[in-house]
Amino acid sequence: MNKDFSSSKTAVGESAREMQIRRMPFEFPDEIDPHWNPRLPEWSHMANGASLAMPFLEPYLIRTLRKASELIDSETLKADVKLYMGQEAQHYQQHRKFNDTLIANGYVELPEVERRLSEDYKNMEENRSLKFNLAYAAGFESMALGVGHWLIRDREYLFGDSDTKVASLILWHFVEEIEHKNVAIDAYNYVYGDYFYRIYGVLYATFHVLKYSRIAYKLMLERDSLWSNLASRWRLMKIILRFHKNVLPSFFEACLPNHHPSKRPDPQWCNEWLDLYQKEGHTLEQIDTKNLTPGFS
Template sequence: MDTTSVAASILPSGPDRMTVRKMPFDFTPRNESWNPDKPEFAHIVNSASLAMPYLEPYLIKSMRKARPLIKDETLLEELDKYIKQEATHYRRHKEFNDTLSAKGYASVARMEGTLAKDYAKLESRRSLRFNLAYAEGFEAMALAIGEMLIDDREYLFGDSDSAVASLILWHFVEEIEHKNVAYDVLHHLHPGYFLRIFGLVYATSHIFWRTGQGYRALLKEDGLWQSSKSRWKLLKVLGRVMKSIIPKWLRILRPGYHPKSVKDPSWGVEWASVFDEGGSDLAKLDTRRLHEAVPVGSTIEMRL
């Protein structure tokens, strides 16, 4: 038995599992899609990225409001690292989103305006209880999506632009690292199965609705929405994604569910290990070698 692989699938609990990383992504504007073999998937990712500079500050504000109510010192430490990770995420996504605007996509500004209004309304008009349930709903969904992206990384990101693939995979490695926090905050302050499930349904429905609006608008601007061939490719990639995600969502519905029971993907754990050993160049993953976590031009290999 490979004891390294077994150990790599088990992460410590508590704040030590989370690392706040500064990643030097180089989002050099490109005329073509960052994923030319899968432009439909690229626009799904692009649309989801547009939400991050509005969604994640909303999560941060909700958690900061909850902080004075929390009595558990370990949870407070986790919460502080969660906030730092999320703050880093949305800033890097904003840099990437600005390259989409620079390419002339008119729908970017429209979607950003819509998303800004959405999260401003949720923050100002909804209770902290609701906002914490939404936060846990998003994080539960993000855990499932992160597992899917990491498991299927070679198909989804193979031979794509290094910076964008690295951004998404880095983001979801860290989403998995802080998978317990929103659940534990909600359970600490407002325990209850139905509130948690309500948050999951609401957050998933809202984010998927806005993401769908976004990628349809982007595909229309590229002239792909009118193509039956492109529509079929879109349906195929959506089907592939949903086939992977649905079983992961179903486990969230169990009354005894806790994200800590979900095994961390070994590739994500090894990515973090490579980073800890000085692999800051993981901002430039080699997308021709995504079975490994190595930067372009590196001879370092994953220990799988």
Template sequence: MCQITVRHANFNFPEQIDRYWYSNSPFKTHFFNSITLLFPDGEQFMLRTIKRQIKQIENVQLKQEASAFIGQEAQHAVQHEKFWHNLWQQGYKFDTYLRFLRFILFNVCEHHLSIKFKLAMIAGVEHFTNVIAELTLKEELFAEAEPIMKELFEWHAAEEIEHKTVAYDVFQSITKNYLIRLLGMIIAYTFILSFVSLGLVTMLYHDKKLLDVKVWQEMLQLFFTKEKIFLKVFSHSIEYLKINFHPSQRDNLFLIKRVIS
């Protein structure tokens, strides 16, 4: 069992940070920029859903963990949103993207999905982010990134691993239905991949690099040949399909020690 601690981070991103802060790679930079665009509202959706459910949680320890989860996710939202200022300063426009994202999250998902499906979706999202978090720390995914961005993503990754069981346990506290869990994962992965792709295309469009062959070579490196993110996420995600799956079964808590205390 891991003690979940709410830390009050305060990232300050220098305005002179490189446009392509990840190894001078437009694709890799914008892949993670698109995640930064997605996180703040995505985190708000999750913490609002969990917050509304907290009163229904009977297990005292889980209730405390859920409260700490809310605190951590709120910090993630605030810190990632700070970097939007840098993106605006660099000339990127993503208001339309944000309006569409918020419509899907708050008008569609929040208002029209049942609490069981919302929690199943959040559990699926948390599994996805836990997989990415493990890759981030285990393989030092941000070794070639700007130091401040490396610090941001590694801090976030460590806390994702720290609270990896909470959303799943909250979902399980109201239903252990395997089909709902599976559908929640499908919704979560579809949502994440769709909006990360949309954010990525938006950024590359502004840079006039959508037809740049080098950019798509960088995609192949990140997903399939060098970092192999796609293949590793796919193989790790299969674990979620097991009937007796639980996030605690994956031994990765040791990874957070060098990042947070």
């Protein structure tokens, strides 16, 4: 066992904030437009497709980290794992409610994608080793860290003038992904610490989640008669290229032998939203999608 790990307390030089479980009080009525960013319906469906995986991926991550916790002697790391599981439980419950609104809006093909996702995670859990599942968890969290930094850095373009409930769900989810960025890789390193197998987990998790996200957003774009529209496909291609340009550097960084998420400073905007939660009496303030350039201070 490799017992070197970093606590999920914020890094030195940042405010001394402990990770915590926070309630996400979002409501998603059926009348929410699936094109929640009307300027970028293709981006809306890319994010919707990723959301479809969350009620299956995140319970799988929780069960995996719970099993790993039984092999961890460090009380500090075990406490971090418990907080990680609590945050992920909040995330997938909110995505479940949001995904139900997508299906209610006529995307009747999505339950079949959900069935396939459920089977995939069940098969991995039952037929693959804990080492594989924990490497997958660490790999997914490495990808999520890069995506989270991109979403925050590019928030004005991606979420400007969009539905505040959906934008707040996605961005807050990734704020907490950034907050618990150390936990899965610390658990993997503590229990196994096999560098090359960790890279296998990064590759497998990244392409697995992206595969199902694409399946889902393609179905939704087809339902909207946008998939065969050349202008729509060009907009989609530009967003995909924007995604790769911003996220690929983080992907390659995650594959380095000395990679650890604690080395990457958290975005100031992310920290300000977390601080606002404390100032507002432990209530979550939705973002103003008409005014995303400034911070929260």
